Amino acid sequence: MSLSADVPVAPPRVNLRALGLLALLAVAVLVVPVIASPYVIEAILLPFLALSLAGLGLNLLTGYGGQVSLGSAAFMAVGAFAAYNFQLRLGVSLPLAIVLAAATAAAIGVVFGLPSLRLRGFYLAVSTLAAQFFVQWALTKFSWFSNDSASGVVAAPRLTVASLDLDAPQGRYLFALTLVVGITFLVHRIVGSRAGVNLIAVRDDETAAKVIGVPVLRTKLVAFAISSAIIGVAGVIWAYAYLRTVEPAGFNLDRSFQVLFIIIIGGLATIRGAFLGAALIVVFPLLLARTSSFAFEGLVDAGVLKLVERVVLGLVIILFLIAEPNGLSAILGRATARLRAVLRRG
Amino acid sequence: MAFFKRMVPALLAAALLGGAPALADEQYFPLQSFRVGPYAAPGSGFFGGFIDYMNLINVRDGGVNGVKLTWSEGETEYEVEKGVEVYQRLKSNPGVAAWNPLSVGIAYAMIDGITKDKTSLVTIDHGRTDTTDGRVFPYVFPLLMNPYSESSGIINYLAAKEGGPDGLKGKKIVVLYHGSPYGKETIPIYDLLARKFGFKVVQIEVPHPGNEQQAQWLQIRRERPDYVVLRGWGVMNPVALTTAQRNGFPATKIIGNVWSNSEEDVLPAGEAAIGYTALTTQASGHDYPVLKDITEQLYDKGLGNLSDRGRIGTVYHNLGIVNGILNVEAVRIAQEKFGHRTLSGDEIRWGFEHLQLSPERVKQLGAENLFHSINVTWDNHEGQGYVTFQQWDGKKWKVVSDWIAPDWALLRPIIEKSAEAYAREKGIKIRTEADVDTVSAK
Numbered sequence: 066m067s068l069s070a071d072v073p074v075a076p077p078r079v080n081l082r083a084l085g086l087l088a089l090l091a092v093a094v095l096v097v098p099v100i101a102s103p104y105v106i107e108a109i110l111l112p113f114l115a116l117s118l119a120g121l122g123l124n125l126l127t128g129y130g131g132q133v134s135l136g137s138a139a140f141m142a143v144g145a146f147a148a149y150n151f152q153l154r155l156g157v158s159l160p161l162a163i164v165l166a167a168a169t170a171a172a173i174g175v176v177f178g179l180p181s182l183r184l185r186g187f188y189l190a191v192s193t194l195a196a197q198f199f200v201q202w203a204l205t206k207f208s209w210f211s212n213d214s215a216s217g218v219v220a221a222p223r224l225t226v227a228s229l230d231l232d233a234p235q236g237r238y239l240f241a242l243t244l245v246v247g248i249t250f251l252v253h254r255i256v257g258s259r260a261g262v263n264l265i266a267v268r269d270d271e272t273a274a275k276v277i278g279v280p281v282l283r284t285k286l287v288a289f290a291i292s293s294a295i296i297g298v299a300g301v302i303w304a305y306a307y308l309r310t311v312e313p314a315g316f317n318l319d320r321s322f323q324v325l326f327i328i329i330i331g332g333l334a335t336i337r338g339a340f341l342g343a344a345l346i347v348v349f350p351l352l353l354a355r356t357s358s359f360a361f362e363g364l365v366d367a368g369v370l371k372l373v374e375r376v377v378l379g380l381v382i383i384l385f386l387i388a389e390p391n392g393l394s395a396i397l398g399r400a401t402a403r404l405r406a407v408l409r410r411g
Numbered sequence: 412m413a414f415f416k417r418m419v420p421a422l423l424a425a426a427l428l429g430g431a432p433a434l435a436d437e438q439y440f441p442l443q444s445f446r447v448g449p450y451a452a453p454g455s456g457f458f459g460g461f462i463d464y465m466n467l468i469n470v471r472d473g474g475v476n477g478v479k480l481t482w483s484e485g486e487t488e489y490e491v492e493k494g495v496e497v498y499q500r501l502k503s504n505p506g507v508a509a510w511n512p513l514s515v516g517i518a519y520a521m522i523d524g525i526t527k528d529k530t531s532l533v534t535i536d537h538g539r540t541d542t543t544d545g546r547v548f549p550y551v552f553p554l555l556m557n558p559y560s561e562s563s564g565i566i567n568y569l570a571a572k573e574g575g576p577d578g579l580k581g582k583k584i585v586v587l588y589h590g591s592p593y594g595k596e597t598i599p600i601y602d603l604l605a606r607k608f609g610f611k612v613v614q615i616e617v618p619h620p621g622n623e624q625q626a627q628w629l630q631i632r633r634e635r636p637d638y639v640v641l642r643g644w645g646v647m648n649p650v651a652l653t654t655a656q657r658n659g660f661p662a663t664k665i666i667g668n669v670w671s672n673s674e675e676d677v678l679p680a681g682e683a684a685i686g687y688t689a690l691t692t693q694a695s696g697h698d699y700p701v702l703k704d705i706t707e708q709l710y711d712k713g714l715g716n717l718s719d720r721g722r723i724g725t726v727y728h729n730l731g732i733v734n735g736i737l738n739v740e741a742v743r744i745a746q747e748k749f750g751h752r753t754l755s756g757d758e759i760r761w762g763f764e765h766l767q768l769s770p771e772r773v774k775q776l777g778a779e780n781l782f783h784s785i786n787v788t789w790d791n792h793e794g795q796g797y798v799t800f801q802q803w804d805g806k807k808w809k810v811v812s813d814w815i816a817p818d819w820a821l822l823r824p825i826i827e828k829s830a831e832a833y834a835r836e837k838g839i840k841i842r843t844e845a846d847v848d849t850v851s852a853k
Contacts, residue, residue, distance in 0.1 A: 102503075104499045104500055107499045108499040205590065205595075216519075216592035216593070216595050216596045217595050218519045218592045220519070220523070220837065308495060312519075312592060314590075314592065315492075317619075354486065366446075371446055
């Protein structure tokens with residue numbers, strides 16, 4: 066049985082694409098830290114990387130597995146607070162803290178994934194809301210999690226791996242990039258493997274999957290575990306590398322929706338969709354704000370200008386989805402296909 | 412001759428610059444404002460007042476000793492990551508004076524960054540309480556009143572109302588607080604004050620944003636407290652007042668804190684707010700000379716920042732004006748030491764650490780009775796602001812108390828302990844007085 070037909074990634078001409086990705090990676094690792102200003106790294110690239118990774122994690126569960134989740138921010142919070150507490154209380158090194166945080170998020174993910182064995186669609190979405198509210202409540206209620214800090218906000222510890230100090234913007238960027246690239250590669254392997262095919266089978270028709278011998282229950286729980294672990298690591302990046310403070314309120318329902326919109330806009334069941342969606346969600350509002358303040362500053366009331374920006378952002382998202390319900394990934398796919406055709410003819 | 416003496420260096424400088432027009436000295440204020448979202452009312456009032464005051468200094472006085480004030484705004488919607496983005500975007504502008512994000516969450520996320528930049532961060536009437544300790548936080552200034560002083564001021568007022576320090580013995584007070592870093596900040600201090608004054612305290616959280624409080628007020632009804640202290644923010648406040656009325660709890664027994672004290676908090680509650688009392692560090696109204704100047708020199712000429720003239724002199728607008736006075740005076744004090752020119756962030760930090768405005772100086776500034784005084788020192792970054800209480804009569808706020816001093820001596824050891832723990836955790840060396848005058852000119 067050929068797998069490639071079912072799996073959107075891993076197309077036949079792997080080499081060309083792999084070369085392109087390698088080139089992109091080389092630019093991201095070698096060129097970006099040198100030329101990017103602290104603003105670009107701190108305000109654009111770091112949130113982009115963190116949200117891309119969260120999107121990637123959710124896409125595994127929702128895009129590939131068909132299990133809608135509204136609890137992404139909760140798992141980000143679990144990851145961030147777990148890493149903080151492992152470092153604080155056990156004094157473990159940062160890489161180990163990240164692994165332990167991912168494991169903690171995975172465990173919590175499995176617990177809140179249990180309802181998925183009986184519930185589907187909207188009902189499952191509502192039950193994952195429970196994760197969202199429960200985690201935020203627990204982190205606020207029990208001040209032990211934030212080391213009894215009066216306001217519930219804790220400062221993330223300095224970023225050091227071995228004796229390497231990564232506290233400068235470039236260091237934090239490379240730290241985030243390493244995690245994102247490594248995990249993206251892992252996800253790429255997972256969706257191309259037997260487990261990935263099982264996941265898609267469960268999404269497309271659960272009964273049929275069961276009939277042909279796919280272990281439905283195990284597949285769902287594994288999907289919840291891996292997805293939550295990845296989102297947990299995204300939470301670590303968000304708190305440690307980007308904001309550098311950890312507080313429960315930052316991981317609210319809005320953030321969960323944001324991650325869900327990223328994969329819907331970017332493209333469900335694709336790897337690059339999470340990155341494209343995160344780019345749109347993070348970068349586009351900033352571009353819009355810069356353009357409008359450049360063009361209208363002082364002429365229009367600042368509050369009105371902001372509201373107009375929101376309307377424009379909403380319109381752009383609606384237009385994208387009307388033009389291509391399969392998201393930015395499909396638009397990019399069509400564009401490259403056309404470009405290739407032109408090149409071949411020329 | 413004097414004229415020529417002054418002209419010669421100027422001409423020399425002009426010649427050295429190759430005849431290019433010499434750039435006027437400017438001091439820049441990056442504003443992390445919020446004019447949309449759930450907290451648009453406080454945001455637009457506060458930043459409107461702040462901008463109005465800076466504009467007044469430019470229009471009326473030609474700047475601070477000739478140094479023009481400039482500013483630009485970035486919208487945060489009161490969200491931490493947007494605030495961080497604006498901080499990163501605006502911090503590279505030349506001549507940054509100080510940051511005023513008006514958000515505890517954003518302030519927390521900036522502390523490391525501004526300490527590295529050597530630029531001051533002002534959190535007027537709010538902020539992280541232990542940043543009052545200038546030995547550990549050289550660049551953070553919770554000016555006028557930190558959250559602990561606020562709690563102490565409220566309890567001192569209630570005690571005076573009940574006939575003295577022993578008046579609260581055996582009473583019961585409910586603290587209804589906003590479920591956010593800001594709201595939670597005072598939990599330990601109310602426990603301490605309860606022990607000291609001998610009253611029973613019950614603290615109840617309202618989840619953000621606070622537009623549903625039926626459960627909380629049912630609990631309050633069961634507790635039957637003598638007073639309810641409202642530590643709200645935004646939409647939580649009018650909802651608290653209307654829900655209290657529905658549950659039969661009188662508004663006269665509700666005392667609001669400094670972020671529950673504005674017209675925007677009581678007007679939507681209508682009748683339910685009549686008799687409600689709230690703490691403030693600055694009075695509302697427009698009978699003060701500085702507000703008359705702002706009305707005549709800005710709004711009458713179409714230069715005012717608020718789109719609705721009716722909001723001139725409201726609580727948030729006046730807080731923005733007081734915030735403007737404090738920032739501008741810090742710049743002025745620093746200029747007296749370092750020269751009448753564009754100052755570095757660290758030089759302005761020195762100005763904030765010597766921001767001492769006596770009631771007489773406040774009167775000179777046209778702000779008598781608008782706020783009392785401030786007395787910032789290198790190790791006390793709050794500056795011992797006084798508080799007063801105002802009661803809502805359905806149309807406007809009426810001041811119902813004198814200026815009241817919080818119990819600073821009681822609070823200081825707790826602040827120092829918390830700051831020292833932070834210093835240990837972050838490996839910060841505790842400053843001494845000798846470090847204050849080490850000022851970076853860049």
